[in-house]
Each structure stands twice: as structure tokens, then as C-alpha cells.
Amino acid sequence: MSPTSAPTDPEYADRARAAGRRFLADVDDILDTVRAGRDESERQGKVAAPSVGAMERAGFFRALTPVQYGGLEMAPAPFFEGIMKVAACDSSAAWIGGQLNVHSWEIALMDKRAQDEFWAEGPDTRASSSYAPTGQFEETEGGYILNGTWAFSSGIDYASWVIVGGGDRNFLIRRGDGEVDDNSWDVAGLKGTGSKAITLTDVFVPDYRTHILMDTYLDQNPGWEVNGGPLYRLPFATILAAVMANPAIGTALGGLEDYIGATKKRRARRGTGASVTENPHLLVRLSGALATAQTMKDRHLKNWETLFDIACEGRDSTPVERMKVRFEAADSIEQVLDAIYSIWPVAGAAAIVSSNPLQQVMRDMMAMRVHGSAGRDTAATLYAQALLGLQGPSFEDNQTMGTLAYYR
Secondary structure (H helix, E strand, O other): OOOOOOOOOHHHHHHHHHHHHHHHHHHHOOHHHHHHOHHHHHHHOOOOHHHHHHHHHHOHHHOOOOHHHOOOOOOHHHHHHHHHHHHOOOHHHHHHHHHHHHHHHHHOOOOHHHHHHHHHHOOOOOEEEEOOOOOEEEEEOOEEEEEEEEEEEOOHHHOOEEEEEOOOEEEEEEHHHOEEEOOOOOOOOOHHHOOEEEEEEEEEEEHHHEEEHHHHHOOOOHHHHOOOOHHHHOOHHHHHHHOOHHHHHHHHHHHHHHHHHHHHHOEOOOOOOOEHHHOHHHHHHHHHHHHHHHHHHHHHHHHHHHHHHHHHOOOOOOHHHHHHHHHHHHHHHHHHHHHHHHHHHHOOHHHHOOOOHHHHHHHHHHHHHOOHHHOHHHHHHHHHHHHOOOOOOOOOOOOOHHHHOOOO
């Protein structure tokens, strides 16, 4: 954060938190719709349209949009909790709900001209992303020429823009400028996210629609000239990575809720046919799994309340504070997956039936675990380096989003 930043007017924090409370109430009203669309999301390889419509009405896609563009500009913790609530009903809906919105937060850091173009369509405008620098860019007068294919762009079917990565910078393009490969998403988990590939051929991107990571490292984000609120002073790479923990936590809690409901009715099919609730091993595993998932939820939300408080105080978070949150987000994904693993041996043979929600929970969470944001060991290393006062990675020598996470 810029050293000249001053503590924010308390009214900003109060307004942002109040917006979050209203958002959570609105999310509660759409959960039945999202739950009803889960099977359709799975079958068609993209989130059910009624679910996306309900999420838009609840304010999902304007949660982090600046107020000046009609957004809610809310505190991050209630937004994260809303993702968790949706994840308990449909993992894929929650996944794209978080991804599509956090990109709006990044666009708020860009040049005002990019923001004006992006939000000209309204505060619910959505951008998907593919940050891995798998394509090529060439500098030209006034901008860049992009060529190549960028894969795993979650929610691209419901986005009108896409952010693609170039290593040390990210480019904002119109989805219509590229060709989406509808056959590029054939997976076992998170099927409904529709994380397809997009190919660009000689696409021109003006320089003002570029997010240069060095600008963030140097506290020179051009968007800060028009978006001065604390929300946009949160650490860039930390919030991008943390968004992924929310669907994992919510999916685990939803899976455990389904498991509890089924267990109350389930009878052992061997022996006496007694209620499976008489199995002490099941009771021990269920108690531990639920405690773990709830603890991860509470810890994650508390971390983001703390980071928002720091931003509202007008100061920058320290490497220890940032790396703690980054590590604990990745750790949460591993912990809640382990919690679901722990009940699998006592879930019964019916758990593998296609219509059983628990098998989908397992598949979706395994998919989340291999996402880059779930890199627990890498995050643990950076956190320990910060704790011990060791030299962090050099951003000047390696200008990537992964390295930037230590500093911003």
C-alpha cells in the first residue's frame, strides 16, 4: 500500500460490512434454486442457467465491483461466506461465483479506461481467466498482439471478458475476440465449471487493458486513482488464491450435511440390519470431520476480517500476515478434503452410486485439491521464511504472480 495512505473513514468499513450482511441474506434466498440445478450443472458441463441467474440477483457478480460502477464493494469475509453457502448446494456454481467476481476486483486495479469499457455493460459484468502464460504476446504500437491457447478458464460460458496471463502481466480481452473450444473440458471433477480453453489469433489488446504485475509490486496500480477504498488495497495475490478455499470448505460442509441426513436413515445390510449409527467408528469419524470443516471455515473468515481491518486502518499487511493467510487458505483445502476422506470408509457401498451426492463431493474436492492455489507446501515454505525473517523470493528476478504473493 502507498505509504501516504490514511486510515479510512469508519463509515466505509461500516457500509462494506452492512452490504455483506444484506448479501448473505439474499444468498440464503437462492440456495434451493442452486441446489436444484446441481445435477444439470454436472450433466451439461456448465452451471445451470437458473443458478447463475439467481446468483446474479443475489449480487454475487457485483460483490467486489466498485460502488462508482454500481457495485456493492463489500467486505471480503461475507462474500467468501456466501461462496461457501452456495458450495454446499453446488460446488461448480460456487467455484465460478468466486472466480468470476475476483477478476472484477483485479480489473478495479487497472486503468480507468479499462474499467469504463468493462463495466459499460453493467455492474454484473463477468470476466473469466486463464493465468498460466501458455500463449504469446508481442508489443506493438499502443498495446500488444496476442496469439495462442489459454486453457482452464472457469465459467467462460457466462463471461463476456477473459483475463489471460502473460507471465509478468495479465491482459483483459473480450471473449468474442477469441474462439472457445467447447470440447476442451472433459473431466471427472468440477464438471459444471465449464473451464474451457480459448484460442486467440492476432488479437490486439490496448496497453490500458493490461495489468502489469510490477505496478502492483511498486504500489502503482493505476486503478487506485479512482478506487481508493480499502477493499482494493488488500494483497492482490493473496485474495486471488484465497477465493479457491471457499468452495472447498463449503463443499465439505454440504457433503457432511448430506451424509448426516443419509446416515440417520441408513441400515447395515449385513448382520442384524441395525442402524449404522450404532457403529462407534462412524460416530468418531463424523465428529472429527465436522469439527475440522467448521474450524477451517471459522479460521478462513476470521483471517479475511483481519486483513480487511488492516486495510481499513490504512496500513499494509506484513509478509507474515499475508503468508499466514495464504498458507492457511491452502491448508484449508487439504484439511477439508482429508475430512471427507475420513468418512468415506464408513459411508457404505451406496456412496459410489451416481445419484449419491457424496461421490460428487469427493470428485469435486479432489479436483480442487490439484488447483495451483492448493499448493500447501509452497505456501508453507513462504510462510516459514517470513516467520524466521529469511530472505523472500526476488520479484525483480522472477516477476510472476507466485512470487508477487510474498509482497502484495
